[in-house]
Amino acid sequence: MAKALGPRDFGLYSLAMVVATLLSAIARVGLEGVAIKLIPTYIAGQKWGSLKGFLIIVIGLPAGLGVLIGSGLYIFSGFFAVLFNKPDLAQVLKFASFLIPPLSILISSATATRGFQATQYYVYSYDITWPIAKILLFITGYLLGSRIYGAIAATVISAGIAALLAMSFLRKLYVSMNGTGVETQAVFPVGQISSIAVPLFFAGLLGFGLVWGDSFVLGYFRPVQEVGVYSIVSQTTLLFMLISNALSSVFVPTAAKLWALQDIGSLNRLFETVTRWALYSATPIAIVLSVGGKGLLETLGEGYSTGYIPLLVLTWGYYGYTVLGEVGWLLIACDRQIHWLWDLVVVVVLKIALSAILVPWLGMTGAALSTAASVLGLRVLGLIQVYSILKKMPFSKRVWTRLLAGFVGLIAGFGTHQLSLNEPLGTLISSLVGTGTYAVLLIAWGLESQERSWMSRVIRLGMPLKIPGTRNGREAQ
Numbered sequence: 001m002a003k004a005l006g007p008r009d010f011g012l013y014s015l016a017m018v019v020a021t022l023l024s025a026i027a028r029v030g031l032e033g034v035a036i037k038l039i040p041t042y043i044a045g046q047k048w049g050s051l052k053g054f055l056i057i058v059i060g061l062p063a064g065l066g067v068l069i070g071s072g073l074y075i076f077s078g079f080f081a082v083l084f085n086k087p088d089l090a091q092v093l094k095f096a097s098f099l100i101p102p103l104s105i106l107i108s109s110a111t112a113t114r115g116f117q118a119t120q121y122y123v124y125s126y127d128i129t130w131p132i133a134k135i136l137l138f139i140t141g142y143l144l145g146s147r148i149y150g151a152i153a154a155t156v157i158s159a160g161i162a163a164l165l166a167m168s169f170l171r172k173l174y175v176s177m178n179g180t181g182v183e184t185q186a187v188f189p190v191g192q193i194s195s196i197a198v199p200l201f202f203a204g205l206l207g208f209g210l211v212w213g214d215s216f217v218l219g220y221f222r223p224v225q226e227v228g229v230y231s232i233v234s235q236t237t238l239l240f241m242l243i244s245n246a247l248s249s250v251f252v253p254t255a256a257k258l259w260a261l262q263d264i265g266s267l268n269r270l271f272e273t274v275t276r277w278a279l280y281s282a283t284p285i286a287i288v289l290s291v292g293g294k295g296l297l298e299t300l301g302e303g304y305s306t307g308y309i310p311l312l313v314l315t316w317g318y319y320g321y322t323v324l325g326e327v328g329w330l331l332i333a334c335d336r337q338i339h340w341l342w343d344l345v346v347v348v349v350l351k352i353a354l355s356a357i358l359v360p361w362l363g364m365t366g367a368a369l370s371t372a373a374s375v376l377g378l379r380v381l382g383l384i385q386v387y388s389i390l391k392k393m394p395f396s397k398r399v400w401t402r403l404l405a406g407f408v409g410l411i412a413g414f415g416t417h418q419l420s421l422n423e424p425l426g427t428l429i430s431s432l433v434g435t436g437t438y439a440v441l442l443i444a445w446g447l448e449s450q451e452r453s454w455m456s457r458v459i460r461l462g463m464p465l466k467i468p469g470t471r472n473g474r475e476a477q
Helices: 002-028 031-044 048-075 077-083 089-114 119-143 148-177 190-221 224-237 239-260 264-298 304-323 327-333 337-362 364-390 399-417 425-446 449-461
Strands: none
Touching (some): 002 048, 002 089, 002 148, 002 190, 002 224, 031 089, 031 239, 031 327, 048 077, 048 190, 077 089, 089 119, 089 239, 119 148, 190 337, 190 364, 224 239, 224 264, 224 304, 224 364, 239 264, 239 304, 264 304, 264 364, 264 399, 264 425, 327 337, 337 364
């Protein structure tokens, strides 16, 4: 999409998507976080009426608010265009206003499936169906001569398709859990929901500001072409967020159960394991983006390679954010959501201040620096508070050997890239050398003894990976 639209049109598209995503977060009022926390408790207590009522709220409230807020964006699109000093943005925002209802339903419904500890349904609807349908629809529209408005239409229609799929998954999970076969009267636990949703709602808005606030500041101070380049860079580094989302899907419900049982020892071990897997997963991504980032940007067309330095800054900022562990979700699981909210307040204020100073001066690089400093600061603050609860950091003694393996892999990748191979072959080979070196050294130096035995068993016997102490390995996949 970025290659087909070019920096200018992709910049307008990205600004419209940022505005629509922000308003969608308002329409969801924090329900996705509430779902992950409450659904396991309703299932454990067999409160099928409360579960049914909550699922109705999860779908119905974002849908209603999405229509209302989307209508407001359509009417006041000119105001946002003036706010960004981009007159061409007004018409684009009118089209983007239709995205808010289906996007709100999609995110709330897909996230609610994670409360059933069924991660695959979130992946099927949000991570697979939506982007694939969007790309296919965009390509069809592009071949028919449509450009930016075709891109928005593709985004809206694909979000609607994915939302319908997520709702069907949610119904399937509810029916499979409530196996009594008796029609259950819905109970609407509004008081319980609101007590959790209010702090999570504000935390969600602050989290949005943390991730996307730099795009607002950049859109105000810099040309739209620069916004387009920075948007593709920032979206690329959000690969790290996929790791966090995948791990938190399994981690949060289990952590909430362990906290309710006050099994701090098991909670510590779970937190350490999830943090270790985050390091395993994030390091190859950091190596590929660092070594091959410039080549990847050049494949998108003229002008995108100027985003390489911001890409490096964001890559290592989000790398640190990922490997420091899921501290925010752990605080929520331990009923410390207010603490996490105040952490977000502090860090978002810091980001706004840094962006206002650095973006007019350094442009995209300034936006990247403000984001990297903010996300790292957020995780450090959260880690300090988690330590006050668990009295333990989520790092084993082998963490330094794992980091060293990543560093050697990075050097190997950059060294290979200096051989001046023709692109894109040079980017591909250097990335493979870097990640391959990391994988070999990780196996040799960094794996825990239990992980070594699992790997040896899989290699020798071709057996599926089942982790001891879990039901068919589901809780630690």
